[in-house]
Amino acid sequence: xxxxxxxxxxxxxxxxxxxxxxxxxxxxxxxxxxxxxxxxxxxxxxxxxxxxxxxxxxxxxxxxxxxxxxxxxxxxxxxxxxxxxxxxxxxxxxxxxxxxxxxxxxxxxxxxxxxxxxxxxxxxxxxxxxxxxxxxxxxxxxxxxxxxxxxxxxxxxxxxxxxxxxxxxxxxxxxxxxxxxxxxxxxxxxxxxxxxxxxxxxxxxxxxxxxxxxxxxxxxxxxxxxxxxxxxxxxxxxxxxxxxxxxxxxxxxxxxxxxxxxxxxxxxxxxxxxxxxxxxxxxxxxxxxxxxxxxxxxxxxxxxxxxxxxxxxxxxxxxxxxxxxxxxxxxxxxxxxxxxxxxxxxxxxxxxxxxxxxxxxxxxxxxxxxxxxxxxxxxxxxxxxxxxxxxxxxxxxxxxxxxxxxxxxxxxxxxxxxxxxxxxxxxxxxxxxxxxxxxxxxxxxxxxxxxxxxxxxxxxxxxxxxxxxxxxxxxxxxxxxxxxxxxxxxxxxxxxxxxxxxxxxxxxxx
Ligand SMILES: Nc1ncnc2c1ncn2[C@@H]1O[C@H](COP(=O)(O)OP(=O)(O)O)[C@@H](O)[C@H]1O
Ligand SMILES: [Mg+2]
Numbered sequence: 221x222x223x224x225x226x227x228x229x230x231x232x233x234x235x236x237x238x239x240x241x242x243x244x245x246x247x248x249x250x251x252x253x254x255x256x257x258x259x260x261x262x263x264x265x266x267x268x269x270x271x272x273x274x275x276x277x278x279x280x281x282x283x284x285x286x287x288x289x290x291x292x293x294x295x296x297x298x299x300x301x302x303x304x305x306x307x308x309x310x311x312x313x314x315x316x317x318x319x320x321x322x323x324x325x326x327x328x329x330x331x332x333x334x335x336x337x338x339x340x341x342x343x344x345x346x347x348x349x350x351x352x353x354x355x356x357x358x359x360x361x362x363x364x365x366x367x368x369x370x371x372x373x374x375x376x377x378x379x380x381x382x383x384x385x386x387x388x389x390x391x392x393x394x395x396x397x398x399x400x401x402x403x404x405x406x407x408x409x410x411x412x413x414x415x416x417x418x419x420x421x422x423x424x425x426x427x428x429x430x431x432x433x434x435x436x437x438x439x440x441x442x443x444x445x446x447x448x449x450x451x452x453x454x455x456x457x458x459x460x461x462x463x464x465x466x467x468x469x470x471x472x473x474x475x476x477x478x479x480x481x482x483x484x485x486x487x488x489x490x491x492x493x494x495x496x497x498x499x500x501x502x503x504x505x506x507x508x509x510x511x512x513x514x515x516x517x518x519x520x521x522x523x524x525x526x527x528x529x530x531x532x533x534x535x536x537x538x539x540x541x542x543x544x545x546x547x548x549x550x551x552x553x554x555x556x557x558x559x560x561x562x563x564x565x566x567x568x569x570x571x572x573x574x575x576x577x578x579x580x581x582x583x584x585x586x587x588x589x590x591x592x593x594x595x596x597x598x599x600x601x602x603x604x605x606x607x608x609x610x611x612x613x614x615x616x617x618x619x620x621x622x623x624x625x626x627x628x629x630x631x632x633x634x635x636x637x638x639x640x641x642x643x644x645x646x647x648x649x650x651x652x653x654x655x656x657x658x659x660x661x662x663x664x665x666x667x668x669x670x671x672x673x674x675x676x677x678x679x680x681x682x683x684x685x686x687x688x689x690x691x692x693x694x695x696x697x698x699x700x701x702x703x704x705x706x707x708x709x710x711x712x713x714x715x716x717x718x719x720x721x722x723x724x725x726x727x728x729x730x
Contacts, residue, residue, distance in 0.1 A: 226260050248409050258428055267287045299365040303362070315339075339371050378409045429453070444715070451711065453707060471495055479510070487510045495670070503688045567607050567612055640659060
């Protein structure tokens with residue numbers, strides 16, 4: 221791939237002039253923090269996204285893929301991070317979906333089973349062709365996806381964070397299968413955050429950071445430390461001036477909190493910390509280390525099993541989202557379409573959706589239209605929301621502007637605790653900057669407390685006063701003063717290369 225650039229519809233530049241290659245019989249690692257642009261680059265290779273510029277050259281010839289069907293025809297296969305399967309169908313039926321063999325006019329199940337078994341035998345991808353998808357583990361379902369690509373004769377196979385959902389044993393199995401693929405002449409692009417895996421499995425490592433290629437190096441010339449540095453090393457950013465925090469009363473108290481994930485495993489494992497008014501506590505970590513479960517628990521969108529979470533002195537266990545908001549919690553999340561906004565409603569309605577029935581916007585039994593309009597216009601002005609009108613449906617706005625609507629609502633909700641979970645992911649640089657400055661402003665001027673969860677190290681280091689690093693549901697490190705942390709050090713804790721003494725962390729953070 222040569223000089224590939226991709227700008228999404230909202231103006232976000234996900235790939236900047238990327239030149240990238242994979243060789244025959246090579247296992248190439250594509251690594252980078254969340255949001256670095258890895259999936260985007262692979263979607264371009266797979267014909268799912270069109271780049272604004274750049275070329276794809278396959279075995280010396282320039283190719284152009286308008287859609288995945290064309291990419292598949294050229295020998296490219298991709299196993300997505302969150303793949304979709306028809307759960308009620310069998311393995312064989314899923315494998316041949318779209319290329320169903322027929323006998324006369326009918327679907328030829330026997331042939332589908334044979335096609336599946338042949339590939340499964342050849343590459344030692346053991347899975348029962350007649351089993352139904354819904355009866356399989358995630359690891360087995362992933363094998364089905366790989367078989368699906370191989371049945372279509374993929375020679376280049378992209379695996380997007382395949383080990384994120386696997387147990388250690390399943391990971392070992394997958395690695396053996398990937399090596400068999402290499403021996404058979406395939407090229408594999410392996411996306412992962414886990415540096416030990418990358419070092420063990422891959423022949424070469426290519427690092428992306430903020431949409432750019434940072435480097436590509438044979439694994440034999442690298443070690444985990446070097447890769448981590450390439451991944452998280454800081455870019456030159458304009459730094460935000462920030463008054464020192466003047467810490468006030470305790471607003472949030474988490475004691476020995478345990479949260480389970482969907483599979484019943486401990487996603488948050490006995491975590492304790494406090495947040496005071498006037499300060500921003502950051503949580504850094506590779507996504508999937510428990511940060512999300514914690515944010516959901518604090519905001520009432522998820523549960524916690526044990527321990528206690530107190531907001532302004534009140535235990536939140538058993539309270540619902542609205543009751544927790546009433547205690548003083550506001551929530552900005554990255555997942556703005558699913559959790560934060562109602563697409564059909566207008567900008568104005570989204571701005572007041574949590575307070576429509578409150579006295580401030582009522583005149584007797586009626587909504588005070590003038591007050592609502594004035595409030596909406598003031599928000600649009602202050603937060604620089606680019607929309608035609610306050611009555612425009614929010615779904616017409618770009619991602620960054622949608623996020624500004626949510627930020628405006630949450631910052632004006634009267635809460636004294638803001639939970640900001642990946643608040644700037646996928647938004648343009650200007651909006652990022654605005655959100656960060658507002659967070660700092662609100663803590664300094666209004667004395668609110670903030671919890672900032674972010675996979676963006678620049679953001680965490682720039683905005684937080686104190687910092688926790690999450691690794692596998694535990695606090696791997698605690699820093700009283702973020703200014704003293706180097707990004708390299710942080711990377712080592714984030715990736716599990718180092719961990720601080722748990723006793724010390726407990727005393728200091730909680
Ligand atoms: N369809 C889209 N529209 C707008 N922004 C997007 C879209 N898809 C991804 N992005 C943004 O592009 C950036 C890179 O995303 P992605 O390629 O998924 O990164 P990675 O796979 O390295 O985590 C992220 O900030 C993401 O939010
Ligand atoms: Mg990705």
